[in-house]
Amino acid sequence: MTAAPAPPPGAAPTRIRYWVLFLLCLLAMITYMDRAANGSAKKAIMDDLGVQENDFFWVLIAFQLAYALFEIPSGWLGDTRGPRSTLLRVVLWWSFFVALTGFVGTSHLAGVYLGFTALVVIQFFFGVGEAGAFPNIAKALYNWFPAADRGFAKSVIWMSARFMGGLTPAVWILLTDKNLAELTWREAMWLFAAVAAVWALVFCLVFRNKPGEHPAVNEAERAEIDAGRVETKGAVQVPWGKLIRSRNLWAVCLMYAVTNYCWYFLMYFLPRAMQTEFATYTTTTRGKLLVALLAGCPLLIGMFGCLLGGTLSDRYIRRTGDRKWGRRLFGVIGYGGAGCCYFAAAGVKLAAPDNLFLFASFLVLMGFMNDLIMAPAWAVCQDIGRDYAATVSGAMNMFGNLVGATSTLLVTGLLMKEYPGPQGILICFTMYGVVYFLGVGAWLMIDATKPIVSDAELLAERPLAEAKP
Template sequence: MNRDLSPPSSVRPTYVRYGVLAFACSLSMITYLDRAAIGVTQEPVREAYGFNSVADLKWTAFAFSLAYALFEVPTGWLGDVFGPRRTLIRIVLWWSFFTALTGLAGYHFAGLVLLPFAGLVAIRFLFGIGEAGAYPNITRALHNWFPAQERGLAQGVVWMSGRLMGGLTALIWMVLVTRGGLHWRAAYLLFGSLGVAWCILFVFWFRNRPEEKASVGAAELALIRTSVGHEAERAHGDIPWRILLSPTLWFLCMMYFCMSYAWYFNMFYLPAYLKQQHGVADDDLLGQLYKGGPLILGAGACLLGGYLTDRYVRRTGDRRWGRRLYGMLGHAACIPCCLACIIAPTAFTFALAIALAGFFNDLAMGPAWAACQDVGKKHAAIVAGCMNMIGNLGGAASAWLTGALLDWSHAAYAVPRGLDPAALNAANLKAAELPGYQINFWICAGLYVVAVFLWLGIDATRPVLPEDAADTGVPAG
């Protein structure tokens, strides 16, 4: 359908694109609600399987992160080929189904376990496959609907929405389950139904392109298309494998691995740590905010980091240090925060330290994703997909290694005392697991040190392909 892209200058653009942003933000919130739920439901899930420690569930967290890493690029490619509308509907229904199935974990019926632990690990892997496609396809939808000068802010609002909901998940769980009386299995069914409801509304309202929606005025369409020389929507060609020769790409990926390893503790292990080591009760209102502190503060940092890096570039014209500076400052500030977590004597001081670590970690999000666009040029989506894939491998490593450290600390505590590492009581478990957690905080601090130096290798003025460098007059990197 051809529509006039040159309306009278006095006509104000319509705001239909902000409806697209509302759908994107609400989906981002559902995404984080569903993935963060496993972190706040560890105790009933452990009890259902007769497990003693959160470390026994490490394979569920590992399976999700591994699937998320492996399938982010393929599910993003589906969105490019079939459009975000068809792709999002299918993947949201997919992961919502497996969210609901998670509520069957360890359920006994007629003497049988309907969902044994291996089945739960498989379900979390399948759940991760679906969620992997959320943000690539949200990004594609925003690309189709927003002019270039508004995309950065739109993307920041989407990330902020997800982080905020992830931070509030423990509080929502307390309201619904701990105080509200809803069974934890039913809560998973409720969370899964939210995705279905979103799909029903989305299928009737959303269209892949603004030209396909009658309520989009000519002025808004012109703003989206002609003001930025908007490129036509089409599927990607072959993957440009030569980008793998770019040092800049590898520095980006390794940096994101480091920050993702440290950050993933907040999604899975933090609720259990606060309850076990600092006695934060499930019905403690302030305690639930402690559990979500890194994500709640991180929500604002996602926007702030993007604003600061863009302002620096606008004022100085220096993209190299405009991206490096705030990434380095953010990760450098994470180092003392991680070390403070080791010695924090109270729930409040620990929660403050780890929340600040989450804030400074996410301060680097804007510079990292902006650097992907800077160096990727027309292949920015592939560069970002590579970076996020390696980052989620860092999350998978964090999920497994943290649990393995706790298993080691169980044995180190129990064996000299003649105790069974798999049958420690609550008091012994608290003492046994503390060294494992402390080692993990040291690892996180060390990875942030590495990340600071990796930023020195990230040059946002050096495109990953030589032909793109020729267009900008700078050498490829």
């Protein structure tokens, strides 16, 4: 694909950054589609392997552990080598392992049978690949968007991710139901892997690390993007000591751990839990689709929370000039509201256990409230990370997913086995509500106006840095 020639000097600003945003939104959608497929496919996979469905939590733990451990290395690669090459590597890597998942339970690859242990290993390496996605998306947005629009850009990214994550259970039914497309779960996995590979090809042809490297971006758009930015030249060297000593970064990591601890239930366990808790609705294809859509609605409606949180955060900052509360306020509102909704959903399950729509309604509202914090949280990483935005984002997501893996282990390995059914859900939701209120306190410790490396320190340490007008 040949890029369009740059307009002459003095022309109106080009808008190439919005095409970049569109490509990154597609990536966010593919990321969540491939991840959410595990929650929809686990029964079919485990049936083919002859393993109890409850043991699938080892697969989830393997993915989340790898996803957490490789966040910082992937972020570091994005900061030091650029998001273009890093994203190409990770997307091709994980699409290979998604495709490989389709071979478990068979001996089609060189006559070697891929059993449950192979599935766990494959999902670990799948997590290694996916770990690079969102930190490098954050870095790409830092490079391509001005500070005033970063909250909006992140909100659109997370809106796209939530949209596809919420839609995937229904898409899975449409692809694999015996009365509809009739694909096997293996064929659906191969289809998902192919979509990721095609995206990588288009991305390779279109994307560049910075606006200055893209021939279709004119000087007017570059000026809009770089307004107020401190431009650094030469290789980026991540200041590990300052990152480790940053109280602000530790507060961000603690805050994001709350989302991962409380939210993964929606991704991995809610679709199956609703099928079993409201089994009377799943006797027909129409009923299965209804339950699948309701299970996905916390993510689908959450996408509007993503958009609203980022948009309001940026608007608050533009009107007041207060970046600290512009990020913090919507985090406090979101976590407080999400905690109340989990308590309410637990109460519904206790008082009216057969009321599908009321139960789902509170979970949908919970997804919306939680997602108010997504764009401000990732925008904070750009605010305080700057040239190290991918590494800072990776640190936040690493810490969050390590805690998320603990939650997955606790929920599946203990509560769902020891207290199956409504009692287990009641315990989980009460626990999640309490944790969300702890997250409100974490947000109050975050200050988006204090970068890890200040402008003065940056200019003192790197003489080649210069402030853009």
